[in-house]
Amino acid sequence: MMNKDILILGAGPAGMACAMELCNNGKIAVIIEKDLKVGGLAQTLEFDEGGLIFRTDLGPHRFFSKNQYLYDFIENLLNEKWILVNRQTRQFIDGKFYDYPINALQALRNIGFLKAFNFFISYISGFFQYKIFKKKINSFEDYIVASFGRKLGEFNMLNYTEKIWGIPSSKIHPDWAKQRIQGLNFLSAVINALFGKNKKSPKTLVNHFYYPQYGTGLIYETIAKKIQDKGFIINKNSHPTKIFHKNFTITSVRININGKEEEIIPSILVSSIPITHFIELLSPAPPREVINATKNLKWRAQVYLFITLDKEKVTDDNWIYFPDKEVPFGRISEMKNFSKDMSPEGKTSLFIEFFVTENDKIWNMNKEELFELTINQLQKLKLNLFKKEEVRKYYLIKRRNVYPIYNLDYQKNLKIIKDYLDKFTNLYYIGRPGRFLYNNQDHSLEMGILTAQSILQNKKPNFEQIESENEYFEKGIIKSK
Numbered sequence: 001m002m003n004k005d006i007l008i009l010g011a012g013p014a015g016m017a018c019a020m021e022l023c024n025n026g027k028i029a030v031i032i033e034k035d036l037k038v039g040g041l042a043q044t045l046e047f048d049e050g051g052l053i054f055r056t057d058l059g060p061h062r063f064f065s066k067n068q069y070l071y072d073f074i075e076n077l078l079n080e081k082w083i084l085v086n087r088q089t090r091q092f093i094d095g096k097f098y099d100y101p102i103n104a105l106q107a108l109r110n111i112g113f114l115k116a117f118n119f120f121i122s123y124i125s126g127f128f129q130y131k132i133f134k135k136k137i138n139s140f141e142d143y144i145v146a147s148f149g150r151k152l153g154e155f156n157m158l159n160y161t162e163k164i165w166g167i168p169s170s171k172i173h174p175d176w177a178k179q180r181i182q183g184l185n186f187l188s189a190v191i192n193a194l195f196g197k198n199k200k201s202p203k204t205l206v207n208h209f210y211y212p213q214y215g216t217g218l219i220y221e222t223i224a225k226k227i228q229d230k231g232f233i234i235n236k237n238s239h240p241t242k243i244f245h246k247n248f249t250i251t252s253v254r255i256n257i258n259g260k261e262e263e264i265i266p267s268i269l270v271s272s273i274p275i276t277h278f279i280e281l282l283s284p285a286p287p288r289e290v291i292n293a294t295k296n297l298k299w300r301a302q303v304y305l306f307i308t309l310d311k312e313k314v315t316d317d318n319w320i321y322f323p324d325k326e327v328p329f330g331r332i333s334e335m336k337n338f339s340k341d342m343s344p345e346g347k348t349s350l351f352i353e354f355f356v357t358e359n360d361k362i363w364n365m366n367k368e369e370l371f372e373l374t375i376n377q378l379q380k381l382k383l384n385l386f387k388k389e390e391v392r393k394y395y396l397i398k399r400r401n402v403y404p405i406y407n408l409d410y411q412k413n414l415k416i417i418k419d420y421l422d423k424f425t426n427l428y429y430i431g432r433p434g435r436f437l438y439n440n441q442d443h444s445l446e447m448g449i450l451t452a453q454s455i456l457q458n459k460k461p462n463f464e465q466i467e468s469e470n471e472y473f474e475k476g477i478i479k480s481k
Contacts, residue, residue, distance in 0.1 A: 010272035012040020014431030016223045017448030023227045034239040044217025052344040061216045062209035065442035081213040091321045122149030123186040140172035147185040160323035173406040243281045248423045272431035274401045293416035300403040303354040308392040367396035404436040
């Protein structure tokens with residue numbers, strides 16, 4: 001049995017930001033992380049191919065925040081290893097590339113006047129249904145039809161969203177749209193495409209973002225080094241097996257540390273592990289209502305194929321999106337276009353993302369099967385990104401609990417769980433998995449910092465205000481250096 005003041009479960013963005021802020025204020029904590037690297041879903045993997053180092057994030061993370069404190073927090077960590085990147089994003093639809101933010105002439109040339117006119121008529125129809133006749137917006141599908149019209153929605157937004165979540169857009173909660181595309185609609189998209197952005201433009205249309213020189217994981221590796229120098233303990237390859245409580249106070253946590261069971265008695269527990277797993281670990285078990293609500297919260301997983309190439313460059317894109325549900329992958333990233341140091345000189349790589357459900361067909365594929373599926377699909381799409389003989393190696397990566405699924409009942413079930421957990425006197429549950437909240441890296445960092453400040457002030461943080469903001473989480477400023 002070890003008595004510790006603060007125990008942090010999970011070394012993802014929220015947990016590590018909390019630890020760094022605590023460290024900056026003279027506190028020490030123990031961190032438990034199941035993986036062999038810190039950073040959670042924002043970690044950077046390294047692959048050594050005979051002395052040539054290829055790096056990739058688990059899905060590239062741009063950094064774009066409205067919080068000046070957060071900019072300073074990261075800059076103090078990384079200094080000159082914090083670079084400004086020009087964004088280039090495209091969508092590949094019906095055999096053609098479309099820039100995002102929208103290039104008006106390119107889009108019109110690709111789709112033609114007749115299709116563009118049909119998009120406009122469809123938007124007018126949706127506008128009348130939802131704005132004039134006040135049809136209620138009950139789902140993501142409703143939100144998109146009201147804001148863009150059904151035809152444009154089906155052209156890229158509805159199908160891509162269904163691809164991510166694996167359920168019909170009519171079964172997805174409108175919260176997803178409010179978080180990701182608030183302020184963007186058919187008219188605002190057209191106006192911005194024709195006349196450029198202004199101060200009132202939706203912040204989804206950013207042209208620049210910050211990125212660490214050696215991948216997003218550099219933030220968390222740097223935090224780890226700094227806090228360990230100050231006495232923090234980070235136990236990797238470790239996980240909680242039981243969380244004991246009494247009278248709504250966490251009394252102890254049983255931990256498997258590299259195969260050895262230990263029990264820790266924390267004064268304060270900070271959890272950024274999946275909220276559904278946290279409930280399963282509680283002893284005694286929560287009320288039946290809470291357990292049932294937990295069973296009704298679902299996650300999407302991801303499978304990644306990382307391909308290293310004997311090629312200088314493939315594209316100029318950070319991301320290419322593939323909304324068509326017939327295409328098995330959803331997004332391709334060229335890591336070199338985030339930072340030249342993500343690949344060796346004269347080489348490049350592609351990071352290919354598949355949205356899956358655990359134990360489905362793609363989840364169960366081996367790397368050879370996934371590589372062949374990818375190659376065949378690229379050939380079918382007539383995308384000559386690389387030749388087979390240019391492939392050096394390829395790697396298969398899998399992650400569970402990546403996306404909390406916002407089905408129509410998720411709010412009701414999540415509220416039951418939160419109402420129960422909020423009664424605990426010494427518990428803070430944070431981050432994307434910890435709060436079942438699809439947020440971005442900068443938002444998780446902000447949540448971790450707020451948690452640490454609340455611990456220091458001996459009060460509960462007000463996460464609800466942050467979570468209820470119906471604004472795009474990546475809105476913000478680009479600070480000049």
